[in-house]
Amino acid sequence: TQLLEQSPQFLSIQEGENLTVYCNSSSVFSSLQWYRQEPGEGPVLLVTVVTGGEVKKLKRLTFQFGDARKDSSLHITAAQPGDTGLYLCAATKYNTDKLIFGTGTRLQVFP
Amino acid sequence: EPEVTQTPSHQVTQMGQEVILRCVPISNHLYFYWYRQILGQKVEFLVSFYNNEISEKSEIFDDQFSVERPDGSNFTLKIRSTKLEDSAMYFCASSELGPRQFGAGYTFGSGTRLTVV
Numbered sequence: 043t044q045l046l047e048q049s050p051q052f053l054s055i056q057e058g059e060n061l062t063v064y065c066n067s068s069s070v071f072s073s074l075q076w077y078r079q080e081p082g083e084g085p086v087l088l089v090t091v092v093t094g095g096e097v098k099k100l101k102r103l104t105f106q107f108g109d110a111r112k113d114s115s116l117h118i119t120a121a122q123p124g125d126t127g128l129y130l131c132a133a134t135k136y137n138t139d140k141l142i143f144g145t146g147t148r149l150q151v152f153p
Numbered sequence: 154e155p156e157v158t159q160t161p162s163h164q165v166t167q168m169g170q171e172v173i174l175r176c177v178p179i180s181n182h183l184y185f186y187w188y189r190q191i192l193g194q195k196v197e198f199l200v201s202f203y204n205n206e207i208s209e210k211s212e213i214f215d216d217q218f219s220v221e222r223p224d225g226s227n228f229t230l231k232i233r234s235t236k237l238e239d240s241a242m243y244f245c246a247s248s249e250l251g252p253r254q255f256g257a258g259y260t261f262g263s264g265t266r267l268t269v270v
Contacts, residue, residue: 075258084157084244084261085196130196139209139252140198141188141259 046131046144054150055121063116063147065131072136074107074114079128079146121151155179159245159262166235166269174230174265176245185228186246186259187220189213196244201252202228235269242266 049064065074073092077085089098091107091114098105102125104117114131131144158177166172178185187199200210202220210218219231228247232239242264250257 072253073257077261082264082266084246084264087258087260090258132196134252134257136253139186139201140211141186141252142198143196145195 046142048144048147052148057151057153058120061118061121063129065114065144067112070111071133074133076105076116077130079130085130123151123153126151157245157247157260157262159265163266168269169234172232172235174243176228176262177226178228178247179260182247182249184248184251187230188244189241191241237269240269
């Protein structure tokens with residue numbers, strides 16, 4: 043079974059703090075995506091990374107794809123209460139259509 | 154911003170009944186998908202659909218499930234005889250690029266919460 047493990051599972055921090063969420067696997071992926079999901083809603087795409095070592099920035103969010111294309115990280119600088127939500131990594135492999143979702147990280151940012 | 158629309162938002166059905174979940178993907182997207190999320194669990198792939206046929210399905214997608222694109226806009230998921238364990242959020246998604254093409258981004262709908270009683 044292909045598994046994408048995210049850590050930490052839960053994270054509660056104060057507004058203004060920095061945080062990093064990790065997404066790890068033993069498999070090599072063709073691309074990796076990060077989504078944010080609100081309760082009762084579908085996942086919303088934040089970013090797609092396709093090249094090993096690639097770094098993408100989206101305002102205060104920085105995403106990195108590992109050199110070996112097996113892992114990724116999401117770093118949030120100066121977290122805001124509006125960043126609260128469930129963060130999901132999801133990956134594709136070369137020979138399949140399916141998007142494999144990670145176990146999720148639930149982030150709570152307190153004002 | 155273009156969005157994927159799913160109806161109904163919530164469906165309650167009796168075990169053994171047939172249900173049809175409906176989706177309107179983004180108009181210029183060519184690839185369509187169904188995923189499901191059982192409460193408290195990961196989002197799981199069910200099926201992908203391209204060029205009017207299933208391109209891949211998971212082991213979950215057994216003979217009780219079928220998909221159809223009856224016209225140019227709707228994409229449906231039918232469960233023929235629902236079981237209690239089919240209770241989940243069902244998400245439709247679409248993409249412009251295929252899943253095996255680098256950089257494909259998926260747009261998910263808000264989901265249909267199916268409750269089988």
